[in-house]
Each structure stands twice: as structure tokens, then as C-alpha cells.
Amino acid sequence: MNVTKVSDDTYLLSVNVENILFEGLWEIPNGVALNSYIIKGEKTAIIDGVCGWDGVPESLFALLDKLNIDPKSIEYLIINHMEPDHSGWIEDFKKINPNFKVVCSKKSAELLDAFYGHTENVTVVTDDDTLDLGNGHILKFVEIPNVHWPDTIATFDTLTGTLFSCDAFGSFGNATESNYDDMLKSDDIDFYENEAVRYYANIVAAFSMPVKKAIDKCSALPIKIIAPGHGIVWRENPNKIIEDYIRYASYQKGPAKEEITLIWGSMYGMTEKAVNYVVKVLEEENIKFNVHRVPEVSWGTVLASAWNSTGIILAMPTYEYKMFPPMAAVLEELGKKKVFGRKAFRFGSYGWSGGAQKELDEIMNKYCMKWDFIEPVEFKGSPRDEDLQLIETRIRDLVKEVRNAVNS
Ligand SMILES: Cc1cc2nc3c(=O)[nH]c(=O)nc-3n(C[C@H](O)[C@H](O)[C@H](O)COP(=O)(O)O)c2cc1C
Incomplete structure (x- = not known):
């Protein structure tokens, strides 16, 4: 666990989690940091939990x-949201400090009771409510529901200009003691940008509309620092992660980047020859493309x-x-995450009857994915030269369409 100073009287407690599937589902090859924050005014508050604490x-x-x-x-526990990756430590915390007061949204209070049977000393806050910790640290609360749990709030310290943004503006990737944009080299920033897209696509993507609303709401605040629940803290250039998140949200409906994602699977190598x-x-x-074989490559990857790519093969x-x-299975997940x-x-x-196309059409309709398909090519058994040539023509057409969509 790392302890570092964010700003005046403000500290980050950060724990790296590895070798698990995040949410029991998402592969995290580079780990994930769980961030919790302490603000020491005349009174002390902790924002979200230290879930890596061993109890x-x-x-x-x-x-x-x-x-x-x-x-x-520690007088106050501020719960930005009740997802157990941050709240799972509350029962342990009670053992050392039975008298803390909880500050959270109305929905969080309900979930706190449902998950941990905790109902004492709970203050429900809503937009523009404040909490004065003394020494100038007046905290203001902003409801940002569905980023990505329905109970989510962000907490803004009006003295330091720090937005404790919960899951908004987060990224995967383990943290180090240099967990701040001003302490990282540009290569490290690129690393966290890739981890942020992965985090966004896996965790937040289905809530891109609420993300846009949250950004609009938070942008009205005089933000100097963004301190998310996961990943690095943005002190030098908080606008970068705001602009990145605006961009990621816009990828939902396409176009995204000038990139193509090729997803493929094959039992006996016939489709593989064409791949x-x-x-x-x-x-x-000469277009950037990524190739993923299913089921070998994880859904998260x-x-x-796909979230980054304008073209999909x-x-x-x-x-x-x-x-x-x-x-x-992968396409169903892309539909649920709203890759449109x-x-x-x-x-x-195919061997004799075909049928793959029918199911593809069903999935596209089920999730209203609105993908703009070039006419498919199906071949019986092994692809012949004429099949490969037809596929080549259509791939070149697709590349043109991707470039036009991105550059128009
Ligand atoms: C378990 C299994 C089920 C199949 N079901 C069908 C089918 O319902 N209709 C069809 O046209 N071909 C079917 N086939 C044939 C395959 O689609 C065909 O062998 C194709 O060339 C496999 O391509 P691949 O080597 O890229 O996996 C099936 C093959 C297997 C092994």
C-alpha cells in the first residue's frame, strides 16, 4: 500500500490489486490501483475505502x-459509491473506529444497509450540499448517478480544487509512488491512456450517456486536481483526462479512431486461411489494426x-x-456495452447449410447496434482464389469507409 501526498492536508492511500479478474470477469494484465483519500481539516475525513487493507x-x-x-x-467516511471494491472494508473499519459518521447519497445509504446492515450516523447528501471539515476544507457534493453505480457522487474540496471523482476518470494499471501525472514521463502517460481506454470500455462503456452528463456537471467546478477511485491522479493537466473521457464517450456511436479490429475464430483452419x-x-x-482470436483472447481485450476502432472485421x-x-458470446458483450x-x-x-449470418443479424438487431456492413463473403470449406479476391476487394472498401468516416 502506498501513501502519498496529493495536496494540502490531502493524502492518497493506494493499493494495487493483481491476479484477479476485476468484477470477477475482466482480465487486468497490468493490475489496478484502488484509491482512497484522506483529508485532514480540523476534522478528518476518509473518502472511499482502503480495500487492500488486510483487516x-x-x-x-x-x-x-x-x-x-x-x-x-477519523470523523467522516464519505462513500462516493457503494461498489464493494471500495466499500468492502467498512465492517473491518468499524472494529477500530465504531463512531464514524457516514456521508453518502440516498441510494448509497440504502445499499449500505442492504450490503452491510449499517444504518447509524448516516447523513444523506445531494447536489450542492457541503461538509465543512475546518481549516478551509469545505467539501461540496455532486451527484453523478450511473458512473457507474446508480448511487455515485463526486466530492469536491473547494480549498484545493480537488475533485474526488470515484469511477469517473479512472484507469486500470498498477500505481507506483509516482502516481501523479506531473511525476510521470510521456511513455508512462501513454501506458495509462491505454489502461484508461481498457477501463472505460470494460467498466464504464455502457454508461456513456451518464458519463457525458457527469462531465458537464463537474466541468462547472473550478477543478485543479482530479483524484479518481482507480489509476493516476491528474494534478498538472486534469483537462487531459476530461478530454480523453469526452472522446471515449463519443466512440460509443462511432466513428472512433482510424483503426480496425479483426475478431476471428476457426475450428479446423478454413476461415483462418482467409484471415x-x-x-x-x-x-x-497501412492502416492500424488489431487481431484477436476468440476464445483465446479475453473479452476485455x-x-x-473494438471501442477504439471505427472498423470491425x-x-x-x-x-x-x-x-x-x-x-x-463476444458480440453479445459488444452489444451490451453499446459498441454502436x-x-x-x-x-x-461453412460446410453445408450456413447459419452464422442469421445469428449475426439477430445479435445486431437485439442490441440495435447499427453497424454498417459491407456484403459478407461465405465460402464452402476452404476459400478458393476467387473467394480471397472478393474478400480482398471488400476489405479495401472497408478501409476506405473507415478513413472517410474518421476524416469527414
Ligand atoms: C461441430 C460442428 C458443427 C458444424 N455445424 C455446421 C452447420 O450447422 N452448418 C454448416 O454449414 N456447417 C457446419 N459445420 C461445418 C463447418 O462450418 C465447416 O467445417 C467449416 O469449414 C469450418 O471452418 P473452420 O475450419 O474455419 O472452423 C460444422 C462443423 C463442426 C465441426
Whole structure:
């Protein structure tokens, strides 16, 4: 666990979590930091939990000791949202400090009761309510529901201009003691930008409308620092992560970047032959592309790649009168996360009846995905030269469409 100073009287407690699936589902190859913050005015508040704390009082005592904080003096626990990655420590915290007061939204108060049976000393706050910690630290609350739980608030310290933004403006990627944009090199910033897209696509994407509303609401504040619940703290250039999040939200309906994501699966290598051919065509076209084989590549990786890409190529065979099942599973997830408005093309092998296309159409309709498809190419068994040539023509058409969509 790292303890670092964010600003006057303001500290970040950060814990890296690795070797788990985040939300029990998403692969996090570079880990994720869980951030909790302490503000020491005349009174002390902790914002969100220290979920990496092992529950042993002495280890938290030692940590707080570094900051000259007596755990019993923490008067307020501000819950920005009740997702257990931040709230899961509350019962342990009660063991060392039974008298703290909770400050949270109305919905968080309901969830606090439902999850942990905690109802005492709870103050419900709403937009523009304030909490005065003394020494100038007046905290103002902003409701930003559905980013990404319905109970979410952001907390703004009017003295330091710090927005404790909860899951908004977060990223994956382990933290170090240099967990601040002003302490990172541009390569590190690029690393966290990739981790932010992955975080956005996996965790927040389905809530892009609420994200836009939250950004509008928070932009009215005189923000100097953005301190999210995950990832790095933005002190030098908080506008960068705001602008990045505006961009990520806009990718939902497309166009996104001038990139193509090729998702493919194959049982016996027939579709794979055409995939190998297509990779060469894409290289010739000199467009950035990412290739993901399903089910080998995780949903989270495919989703992050698709979120960034204006063009999607799908390659899969027919399987029991439907499409190759791992492809259907990934497409369902893209539909649920609202990856809409892509330029797309599909090809694949079949044996006797076909059927993959029918299921693809069903998924597109079910989630109203509005992908603009070029006519598909299906071939029986192994692709012949004429099949490959037709596929090549359509891939080149797709590349043109992607470039037009991004540059028009
Ligand atoms: C388990 C299984 C189920 C299949 N079901 C169908 C089917 O319903 N309709 C069809 O036309 N072909 C079906 N096929 C044939 C495949 O689509 C065909 O072998 C195709 O060439 C496989 O391409 P791949 O090597 O890229 O996986 C099936 C093949 C397998 C192994």
C-alpha cells in the first residue's frame, strides 16, 4: 500500500490489486490501483475505502501513523459509491473506529444497509450540499448517478480544487509512488491512456450517456486536481483526462479512431486461411489494426480494441446452424456495452447449410447496434482464389469507409 501526498492536508492511500479478474470477469494484465483519500481539516475525513487493507488493525494504524492520524479521529467516511471494491472494508473499519459518521447519497445509504446492515450516523447528501471539515476544507457534493453505480457522487474540496471523482476518470494499471501525472514521463502517460481506454470500455462503456452528463456537471467546478477511485491522479493537466473521457464517450456511436479490429475464430483452419490473407491486405493498406482470436483472447481485450476502432472485421465459421459460439458470446458483450455505429465486414467458412449470418443479424438487431456492413463473403470449406479476391476487394472498401468516416 502506498501513501502519498496529493495536496494540502490531502493524502492518497493506494493499493494495487493483481491476479484477479476485476468484477470477477475482466482480465487486468497490468493490475489496478484502488484509491482512497484522506483529508485532514480540523476534522478528518476518509473518502472511499482502503480495500487492500488486510483487516488487521495494526497495519492500518501503522499506515495512518505515518500521517500522524489517530484512526479514532477519523470523523467522516464519505462513500462516493457503494461498489464493494471500495466499500468492502467498512465492517473491518468499524472494529477500530465504531463512531464514524457516514456521508453518502440516498441510494448509497440504502445499499449500505442492504450490503452491510449499517444504518447509524448516516447523513444523506445531494447536489450542492457541503461538509465543512475546518481549516478551509469545505467539501461540496455532486451527484453523478450511473458512473457507474446508480448511487455515485463526486466530492469536491473547494480549498484545493480537488475533485474526488470515484469511477469517473479512472484507469486500470498498477500505481507506483509516482502516481501523479506531473511525476510521470510521456511513455508512462501513454501506458495509462491505454489502461484508461481498457477501463472505460470494460467498466464504464455502457454508461456513456451518464458519463457525458457527469462531465458537464463537474466541468462547472473550478477543478485543479482530479483524484479518481482507480489509476493516476491528474494534478498538472486534469483537462487531459476530461478530454480523453469526452472522446471515449463519443466512440460509443462511432466513428472512433482510424483503426480496425479483426475478431476471428476457426475450428479446423478454413476461415483462418482467409484471415491470414486479410492480414496481408491490411498491412498493404497501412492502416492500424488489431487481431484477436476468440476464445483465446479475453473479452476485455477485444472490447477495448473494438471501442477504439471505427472498423470491425468478423471472421467465423458456421457451427450447428449458428455462428462459432465464442464469437457470438463476444458480440453479445459488444452489444451490451453499446459498441454502436461501426463500419463492418464479415466472412467465414461453412460446410453445408450456413447459419452464422442469421445469428449475426439477430445479435445486431437485439442490441440495435447499427453497424454498417459491407456484403459478407461465405465460402464452402476452404476459400478458393476467387473467394480471397472478393474478400480482398471488400476489405479495401472497408478501409476506405473507415478513413472517410474518421476524416469527414
Ligand atoms: C461441430 C460442428 C458443427 C458444424 N455445424 C455446421 C452447420 O450447422 N452448418 C454448416 O454449414 N456447417 C457446419 N459445420 C461445418 C463447418 O462450418 C465447416 O467445417 C467449416 O469449414 C469450418 O471452418 P473452420 O475450419 O474455419 O472452423 C460444422 C462443423 C463442426 C465441426
